[in-house]
Each structure stands twice: as C-alpha cells, then as structure tokens.
Amino acid sequence: MNRLRQGATGLVLALALGGVSVAQTRTPEVQAYVQPRAGITDVTQVRLVIEIKGAQNPQVENPSIGGLENLRMLRNRPSVEQSTSFINGQVSASYRLIYTLLPERTGPASIPGLKVKVDGKSFTTEPIRFEVSPSPKRPEESGTEDNGRGSSGNVVFVETKLSRDEVWVGEPVMSTASVYSTLRVHDIGLAELPSFSQFLANSIPVDINAEATRAEIEGRGYAVYPVRRDLLIPLGPGTYTIDPYTIQIQVQSRRDAFDLFARGTTVIRKTEPTTLKVKPLPDNAPAGFGGAVGDFEFRASLDRVEATVNDAVALRVTVEGAGSLKAIDPPVWTEPTGVKVYDPEDNLETDIRNGTLISRKTWEWVIVPLAPGNIELDSVEFVFFEPRRGVYRTSTAPSLQLAVSEGDGLPIVGSGGDRSVISLDQKDIAFVKQLRGAALAYAAPPLYARWWFASLVLLPFFWVPYFVWLGRRRDLLQRDQGLARGRRARRRARKALRVIKKKMPESDSASFHETVARTLVEYVGDRFNRAPSGLTYELADELLAGRGVDEIVRRRFRACLETCDFARFVPASSKAARRSEVLEEATKLIDTLERAC
Amino acid sequence: MLSGLHRLFVIGLLMTTLPVAAETAEEAFERGNEAYAAGDWSTAAAEYRTVLDFRVQDARVHYNLGNSEFRLGRLGPAILHYEKAKRLDPSDREIRANLGFVQGYRFDRVEVAETFLLIKKLQEAQEALGLDGQAWIVVGLLWISGGLLAWGLARPGKFGPGYGWVLTALAILLLVTGLSWWNSFERLERRRFAVVMAPATEVIAGPGPSNPSLLTIHEGLTVEILEEREDWIQVSLPNGINGWIATQAVGRV
Numbered sequence: 021m022n023r024l025r026q027g028a029t030g031l032v033l034a035l036a037l038g039g040v041s042v043a044q045t046r047t048p049e050v051q052a053y054v055q056p057r058a059g060i061t062d063v064t065q066v067r068l069v070i071e072i073k074g075a076q077n078p079q080v081e082n083p084s085i086g087g088l089e090n091l092r093m094l095r096n097r098p099s100v101e102q103s104t105s106f107i108n109g110q111v112s113a114s115y116r117l118i119y120t121l122l123p124e125r126t127g128p129a130s131i132p133g134l135k136v137k138v139d140g141k142s143f144t145t146e147p148i149r150f151e152v153s154p155s156p157k158r159p160e161e162s163g164t165e166d167n168g169r170g171s172s173g174n175v176v177f178v179e180t181k182l183s184r185d186e187v188w189v190g191e192p193v194m195s196t197a198s199v200y201s202t203l204r205v206h207d208i209g210l211a212e213l214p215s216f217s218q219f220l221a222n223s224i225p226v227d228i229n230a231e232a233t234r235a236e237i238e239g240r241g242y243a244v245y246p247v248r249r250d251l252l253i254p255l256g257p258g259t260y261t262i263d264p265y266t267i268q269i270q271v272q273s274r275r276d277a278f279d280l281f282a283r284g285t286t287v288i289r290k291t292e293p294t295t296l297k298v299k300p301l302p303d304n305a306p307a308g309f310g311g312a313v314g315d316f317e318f319r320a321s322l323d324r325v326e327a328t329v330n331d332a333v334a335l336r337v338t339v340e341g342a343g344s345l346k347a348i349d350p351p352v353w354t355e356p357t358g359v360k361v362y363d364p365e366d367n368l369e370t371d372i373r374n375g376t377l378i379s380r381k382t383w384e385w386v387i388v389p390l391a392p393g394n395i396e397l398d399s400v401e402f403v404f405f406e407p408r409r410g411v412y413r414t415s416t417a418p419s420l421q422l423a424v425s426e427g428d429g430l431p432i433v434g435s436g437g438d439r440s441v442i443s444l445d446q447k448d449i450a451f452v453k454q455l456r457g458a459a460l461a462y463a464a465p466p467l468y469a470r471w472w473f474a475s476l477v478l479l480p481f482f483w484v485p486y487f488v489w490l491g492r493r494r495d496l497l498q499r500d501q502g503l504a505r506g507r508r509a510r511r512r513a514r515k516a517l518r519v520i521k522k523k524m525p526e527s528d529s530a531s532f533h534e535t536v537a538r539t540l541v542e543y544v545g546d547r548f549n550r551a552p553s554g555l556t557y558e559l560a561d562e563l564l565a566g567r568g569v570d571e572i573v574r575r576r577f578r579a580c581l582e583t584c585d586f587a588r589f590v591p592a593s594s595k596a597a598r599r600s601e602v603l604e605e606a607t608k609l610i611d612t613l614e615r616a617c
Numbered sequence: 618m619l620s621g622l623h624r625l626f627v628i629g630l631l632m633t634t635l636p637v638a639a640e641t642a643e644e645a646f647e648r649g650n651e652a653y654a655a656g657d658w659s660t661a662a663a664e665y666r667t668v669l670d671f672r673v674q675d676a677r678v679h680y681n682l683g684n685s686e687f688r689l690g691r692l693g694p695a696i697l698h699y700e701k702a703k704r705l706d707p708s709d710r711e712i713r714a715n716l717g718f719v720q721g722y723r724f725d726r727v728e729v730a731e732t733f734l735l736i737k738k739l740q741e742a743q744e745a746l747g748l749d750g751q752a753w754i755v756v757g758l759l760w761i762s763g764g765l766l767a768w769g770l771a772r773p774g775k776f777g778p779g780y781g782w783v784l785t786a787l788a789i790l791l792l793v794t795g796l797s798w799w800n801s802f803e804r805l806e807r808r809r810f811a812v813v814m815a816p817a818t819e820v821i822a823g824p825g826p827s828n829p830s831l832l833t834i835h836e837g838l839t840v841e842i843l844e845e846r847e848d849w850i851q852v853s854l855p856n857g858i859n860g861w862i863a864t865q866a867v868g869r870v
Contacts, residue, residue, distance in 0.1 A: 450714060490770070
C-alpha cells in the first residue's frame with residue numbers, strides 16, 4: 021500500500037515538474053536566413069525568412085528592412101507563417117516573417133543584421149551574405165540576359181517598345197512591354213513598374229490573351245503577349261531613360277505538357293531600359309497657345325441662331341484630333357457687349373485608335389442676351405503645335421450671329437437664365453394672392469406643440485386603464501352575488517329611506533316605522549348576504565358583532581329597531597317630530613355601519 | 618428711475634421700431650397688393666416686409682413677396698420667400714408652380730432623381746393634408762380606437778370576433794397615419810434649408826477659408842443645412858455633395 025502511495029506521489033511530481041518545464045517561458049530565438057540557401061541566380065526570387073522560435077503567439081513588430089546590397093524588395097509587407105510541433109515530448113513553436121527579394125545583378129549580395137522586436141524585447145539577426153550567379157541555361161529557358169533573349173534553344177524574353185524614339189514636349193508616346201515566347205506561358209504578371217517621373221502617364225488596359233499575336237524573329241516563331249501599355253506625355257525637354265519593367269512569367273515546357281500535375285517554372289524577366297528624346301517646342305508660340313500638341317480640328321457653334329432677351333444660349337467649341345487635350349486652356353474669344361457670359365463647362369473624351377491617342381474636348385459657355393438686337397460673336401481661335409510639321413498652327417472658326425428679340429418681357433434676372441427654362445410651358449409666375457376675407461396667420465406654435473393638443477393625444481391612454489378596472493369589477497360582481505349585494509346595500513337602504521322621508525307626511529305611524537325597521541334589517545341582510553326574512557334582531561346583532569362593530573353602535577341599532585317596533589304597536593306614541601328623529605337616526609346608523617363593517 | 622426726457626426718448630424709439638399701431642397687417646398687405654397690381658414692385662415688396670414685421674407667418678405674404686422680388690430681378694430673395702411660403706403651405710399649387718418657374722432661372726442646373734410614382738402621390742397627399750390635418754386625423758382615430766377599446770374592456774365577453782377585426786383595422790390605420798405624420802414632420806419640419814443669396818459662392822471642404830474649394834454654386838440654389846459652426850454652415854447640395862459655405866452667403870428658409 022505504501023509503495024503504491026509512493027509511486028503515485030512520484031508520478032504526480034514528475035508530471036507537475038514536466039508541466040512546469042513545458043509551461044516555462046523560454047527566451048525566444050530569432051534568426052534570419054534566405055531561401056534557397058544556395059544556387060541563387062540573378063532571376064531567382066529570394067525568400068528572406070526571419071524566424072522566431074520558442075515563443076507562443078509572440079507580438080512581433082515588422083522590422084525595417086534597409087541597407088540591402090544588390091537586392092530589392094518586391095513586396096514591402098511580409099507574409100506570416102506560424103507552426104507548432106511536438107517532437108519527443110518537446111513542444112516547439114515557430115513564427116516566420118517572409119519577405120520576397122529579387123537580385124539586381126550577378127555578384128555579391130548581402131542583408132545586414134535586422135533589428136526585430138519580439139514581445140517588447142529587441143533582437144538582432146546575423147548579417148547574411150551570398151553570391152548571385154548568372155542563371156544557368158536550361159533548354160526551356162535559354163538565355164542569360166536579364167530580358168531572357170538568347171540565340172538558341174527555347175526562349176522566353178521580354179521587351180519594351182516605344183511608339184516613337186523622338187517626340188516633342190506634350191506629344192504622347194506609347195510604351196508597350198511584351199513577352200515573347202517559343203513556349204506556352206501563363207500567369208504573366210508585373211513585378212515592378214518604371215517610375216515615369218518625367219511624364220504624365222496613363223495606363224491603357226491590355227487583354228493579354230486576346231491581344232496575343234505571333235511574330236517571327238531571326239527565323240524563329242514567337243507568341244507575343246502584350247503585358248502593359250503606358251501612354252506617356254513628356255512634361256519637359258531632354259533625353260530620358262525609361263526604367264525596365266520586371267515581369268514574372270509561368271513557363272510550361274514541352275516536357276510539362278505530359279505531366280498533369282506540372283505547374284511549370286516561374287521566371288523573372290526584366291526589359292532593357294529605353295531611351296526617349298524629347299524636343300522642346302519652338303519659342304515662337306503665338307498668343308493664345310494653351311499647350312495643345314497634336315493634329316487637331318476645331319469648330320465653334322451656337323445651339324440656335326434666334327433667341328429672346330434673357331434666354332440661355334449655348335456656345336460650343338470643340339477640338340478633336342490626335343494628341344492630348346487633358347491640361348489645355350480653353351480657346352480665347354472676345355465677349356460682345358449686351359450679353360452675360362458664364363464660365364465654361366468642359367468635357368473631355370479620349371480613345372486609343374491604332375496606338376494613337378485621340379482626344380475630343382468640348383467647352384460650353386452659357387450666353388444670356390440682355391437686350392434685343394443682332395449680336396455678332398467674333399471668330400474664335402485655337403492655337404496648337406503640330407508635331408508632324410514642327411510648326412504652330414492657328415485654327416479659326418468663323419464668326420457667329422445671334423438674333424435677339426424682345427420676347428415676353430420678363431425681367432432681366434441678375435444671376436442669368438438656365439437652359440431648362442425654355443422647356444417650361446409656363447410663361448410667367450402666377451399673380452399675387454388676395455386676402456379674400458381670411459385674416460393673416462400670426463406666428464404661433466405648431467399644433468403638435470400646443471398643450472391642449474398633447475392632452476387630446478394622451479387622454480385615451482388614461483381612460484383605457486379605468487375601463488379595464490371597470491370591466492373587471494363588473495365581472496367580479498356578476499360572479500359573486502353576495503359581494504354585489506353588499507356593495508349595493510347602502511345605496512338601496514339610502515334610497516328606501518329617501519322614499520320613506522318623501523312619503524312621511526301622508527303615511528301612518530305604523531307603516532312608517534315598519535318600513536324603517538325593514539330597511540335597517542334588509543341593509544344588514546344585504547351586507548351579510550342573508551335573507552331578511554330569517555334575520556332576527558339577535559342574529560343581526562351577532563353578525564354585526566362578528567364584524568367587530570362597536571358595542572355602542574350595536575346598541576343604537578337595536579334601540580332604533582325597538583323604537584320602531586314600539587311605535588308600530590303604540591301609534592299614538594309617535595309624533596311627526598319623533599318620526600324625523602327616527603329617520604335621521606336610521607340614516608346615520610347606515611352610514612356608521614357602512615364604515616364599521 | 619427714468620427722467621422725463623429719457624422716457625420720451627424710449628417711447629420715440631419704440632414708435633420708430635414697431636409698426637404704427639393704427640395700421641393692421643391686413644391693411645399693409647392690401648396696399649402691397651395694390652402696388653403690385655400697379656407694377657410698383659419695389660413698394661409692394663416694402664409693404665409685404667412691413668406685414669412680416671407684425672410677426673405674421675402666412676404663406677400668402679411670403680408668396681407675394683417672392684413675386685415682388687422676382688419682378689425686381691432678385692432671384693435669391695424670390696426663391697427664399699417662395700421656399701418659406703412652401704414650408705408654411707406645402708399643398709399650395711401656385712407656390713410650387715412659381716417656385717419651379719423661378720428656379721428655372723438659376724445658373725446651377727439641379728438634377729434630382731425621379732421619385733417613384735407611389736411615393737410621389739403619397740407625398741402629395743401628405744402635403745395636401747399638411748402636418749395639422751394629419752395630426753387631427755391621428756387624434757380622431759386615437760379617440761375612436763380608444764373609445765371602442767374602452768367599451769369592449771368595460772363589458773368583457775359581450776363582443777364577437779367582428780369587434781376584434783374592427784379594432785385591428787383601426788389600430789393599423791392609426792399606425793399608418795401616425796407614421797405618415799412622423800414622416801411629414803421629418804421631411805417638412807425637421808430638415809433645415811437655405812437659399813444662396815450671393816451671386817456666386819464657393820463650396821469648400823471645411824469650415825474655414827484655408828480649406829480647398831470644391832466647387833462654385835450660384836444665387837438661388839436651395840441647399841440643406843447639416844451643421845453650423847461660427848460663420849460657416851455645412852450644406853448638402855441637391856446632387857448629394859457636401860461642403861461648407863459662408864453663413865452670410867445664404868438666407869435661411
């Protein structure tokens with residue numbers, strides 16, 4: 021028995037100690053490493069892993085990754101992995117922050133020691149150094165250049181093409197990045213974009229598969245996938261180098277075609293930087309030049325040739341053609357006298373046709389004639405630079421005529437008119453209102469804010485509970501006849517006494533006293549739910565005593581009954597004054613008994 | 618204690634600030650109408666303003682003043698007074714027609730989403746009855762329902778199922794009219810509006826001149842007031858854009 025007890029104690033101690041060792045908080049270990057650990061080439065995506073071991077659900081602040089040598093980060097935000105394993109009775113937890121890096125060139129690369137804060141404590145990882153080697157040739161990915169262009173075998177390469185090598189300031193140029201491949205490719209994505217800091221850049225949507233074409237280069241057939249198109253408008257003169265596009269491509273080799281589970285190989289390709297020469301615009305820009313560069317057509321029109329005073333007339337000026345009209349000023353024209361002109365509204369529409377930007381911009385001025393007569397709007401001029409011929413051109417729309425009549429004589433309104441007014445059927449405002457005997461209303465609180473109206477609203481909510489009580493009481497009385505008699509007793513007795521009083525002058529003494537005595541007995545009978553016929557004076561006294569009625573009151577009750585009996589049998593003893601006293605005493609007695617019972 | 622001279626001064630001051638006691642608001646109103654009929658819109662406007670000095674709150678006065686202001690070419694004040702008239706009597710067709718006509722002269726084009734026909738008809742009915750009319754209907758239904766309920770409660774077990782159906786129908790009717798009143802109250806009374814009185818004013822992103830300008834609105838545009846802060850009010854434009862404008866640029870409806 022003792023052995024058993026000792027063994028159990030030992031087991032409990034061992035388990036407890038073991039539990040403590042598991043529950044003990046160990047100091048976390050933080051280390052950084054890269055994956056793959058070896059064989060990193062200039063096209064390999066490198067995973068920088070920061071691993072924290074020995075901490076359960078650690079609070080980790082993302083470290084600042086800086087000072088990278090020959091590496092750049094593809095995504096600033098790390099992905100997080102967490103795992104817990106149980107090996108040989110040891111619990112081990114691991115928390116990993118993973119960054120994706122890309123080598124910039126072949127040669128040495130390094131990651132400095134990174135400061136990582138875990139649960140409020142700072143740790144510094146060891147610096148990492150490795151060598152970036154040139155990517156080896158594989159049959160399906162031949163070519164060691166960044167863009168992947170090679171001379172033999174199967175090739176996947178990328179290329180940026182500019183629609184022009186030399187343009188003027190403000191002249192649009194299209195930059196297209198494409199993938200050329202002799203193999204099947206899928207999941208093409210952009211890993212990095214150029215900055216385009218010297219340009220006004222607009223991305224043009226591309227449907228990679230729908231726009232794929234075929235091309236033959238040096239006798240070899242390629243599928244060409246346009247990946248990205250950017251419309252660039254140079255903001256100033258100079259020679260600009262456009263940074264490379266970095267493109268990630270999933271390549272499927274011919275060998276993979278027979279493998280149902282093959283996911284292909286991911287390759288990273290970078291286009292070559294491209295150079296664009298931007299020429300400054302000539303200095304001799306005519307007055308009115310608003311920055312438009314392209315080949316444009318220009319027209320101006322009024323939405324009508326006849327109007328009345330105070331009508332709203334629209335002057336529309338439209339410029340349309342190849343080139344950008346995004347940031348240009350409206351054409352200049354001289355306002356004639358006798359009209360009010362409002363600031364124009366503009367509308368810009370753009371489209372890409374055969375790789376060329378087509379723009380159409382419309383300005384619309386609202387003109388309100390203030391007086392009748394013929395108004396001539398001077399010719400409107402639009403100045404633009406035509407890059408094809410390298411000259412400024414001035415396009416002129418002919419002058420416009422507007423005949424203004426008196427109209428319906430509406431007053432000239434300070435803020436002008438609106439186009440919608442002409443579509444109204446009503447020609448004028450209705451006449452002023454008359455009193456017609458109805459006095460004017462004075463400022464007063466609204467109906468809902470008046471106290472009596474609030475009372476009207478609230479009253480039904482008060483009477484409903486009363487009727488609920490009334491209904492219940494009626495129901496109770498219907499069910500309990502004794503209670504009903506008791507409740508009615510006083511009322512009936514008082515009523516009977518009133519009748520007796522009324523008939524007192526003509527009634528004889530015997531019948532008067534008999535009725536008074538009967539009323540008193542019937543009152544007691546009603547109060548105690550007893551038949552009056554079987555109610556003797558003694559029994560009535562007993563019942564009253566049973567309800568705790570005072571001895572003096574009972575005596576008064578008995579005396580009143582006896583007085584009535586005596587008067588019934590000795591009528592001469594009762595005078596008129598005496599009768600009134602008896603009646604008054606009976607009335608008082610009923611009130612007293614009502615309170616006492 | 619005021620001296621005799623001071624007392625005279627105070628009485629004189631009161632006489633200049635209050636309308637002449639012998640004149641009534643109705644007389645000033647009639648004079649305004651006569652001036653308007655004679656084409657003297659400026660005198661008419663002055664007379665209608667005199668009527669308002671009597672603390673008159675009558676849709677007809679604001680309507681007539683709106684007419685006079687429009688004739689005088691003052692679009693902002695005209696729309697402001699029509700809006701005030703509409704607030705006092707939303708069911709009046711002439712007020713709505715004149716307001717609609719004058720609003721056509723605004724520079725800003727207002728595109729209002731089309732309301733469903735059923736909702737439009739319901740709103741028209743609400744406006745025709747007005748808040749007071751709907752309030753009386755609610756009280757009437759409340760009394761009828763309350764009376765019927767009390768009758769039933771006072772005589773339990775005396776009524777058949779028909780009583781319950783009638784009471785249910787009345788309760789539903791009461792709920793609908795009550796909700797309709799509340800909706801009208803929220804729509805017509807609680808919401809505050811203002812009309813732009815300045816020829817043009819900038820709507821800016823915050824209450825203060827240092828905030829960037831969002832757009833420019835022009836005289837006569839009706840905006841909803843959302844918030845007020847010192848000299849600035851936050852407004853909601855008819856197309857849903859919110860911004861801040863200077864208080865002095867608008868007149869409150």
